[in-house]
Amino acid sequence: MEITTDPVQMITFSNMTEHDLLEVVEIEEQSALSRWGWAAYYAELQGINKSLMMVARLADQAEAAKTNRVAGYIVARLTAGDLHINNVAVRSEFQGRGIGTALLRGVLAAGAHLRATAAFLELRAGNTAAQALYEKCGFLPAGRRRNYYSNPVEDALTMSVKLKASP
Numbered sequence: 001m002e003i004t005t006d007p008v009q010m011i012t013f014s015n016m017t018e019h020d021l022l023e024v025v026e027i028e029e030q031s032a033l034s035r036w037g038w039a040a041y042y043a044e045l046q047g048i049n050k051s052l053m054m055v056a057r058l059a060d061q062a063e064a065a066k067t068n069r070v071a072g073y074i075v076a077r078l079t080a081g082d083l084h085i086n087n088v089a090v091r092s093e094f095q096g097r098g099i100g101t102a103l104l105r106g107v108l109a110a111g112a113h114l115r116a117t118a119a120f121l122e123l124r125a126g127n128t129a130a131q132a133l134y135e136k137c138g139f140l141p142a143g144r145r146r147n148y149y150s151n152p153v154e155d156a157l158t159m160s161v162k163l164k165a166s167p
């Protein structure tokens with residue numbers, strides 16, 4: 001993914017590097033996502049899915065110095081021609097600015113560029129904010145997995161979207 005800048009939000013979007021991982025793990029821990037941890041992200045960055053790992057950074061260096069540099073991230077994987085969205089999270093203080101939408105659209109475009117024909121994900125049934133984000137990006141409900149999550153036990157909703165091949 002090429003670096004782009006949103007002049008309104010002052011956020012840049014780019015591929016994740018190992019220098020981002022301490023903050024990525026910090027955001028993961030604050031977001032109550034299923035835990036990957038530093039080593040798992042690092043290992044994923046060494047493989048073929050590294051172009052499907054992206055971060056949103058604060059572009060305003062003054063603001064970045066006052067807060068944290070990485071505002072959010074997304075991690076996906078290409079498996080047998082399908083794109084699987086694994087984790088997406090935005091720091092709570094930067095939520096509601098369109099960062100999650102931009103990260104998701106970015107990774108869907110990267111997946112289409114790699115000739116993925118559909119994207120899939122699962123989420124906690126009670127995660128209405130994430131469900132709204134996914135629906136906004138075209139995902140439709142695909143099924144439900146009973147008691148899929150632990151700590152706390154909760155059903156998973158599965159969602160999918162067809163992808164158009166990029167030129």
Ligand SMILES: CC(C)(COP(=O)(O)OP(=O)(O)OC[C@H]1O[C@@H](n2cnc3c(N)ncnc32)[C@H](O)[C@@H]1OP(=O)(O)O)[C@@H](O)C(=O)NCCC(=O)NCCS
Nearest residue numbers: 031088089090095096097098099100101123129130132133
């Ligand atoms: C889900 C998450 C990534 C959304 O990031 P975000 O940057 O706030 O998302 P956006 O600002 O792009 O909002 C996209 C849409 O999501 C929905 N949304 C976002 N926050 C919401 C909230 N608190 N309640 C309800 N809907 C919400 C809205 O439909 C919004 O679209 P709109 O602004 O046009 O109304 C963020 O809430 C988050 O990090 N949550 C914790 C981690 C998580 O649950 N990840 C998903 C795991 S499957």
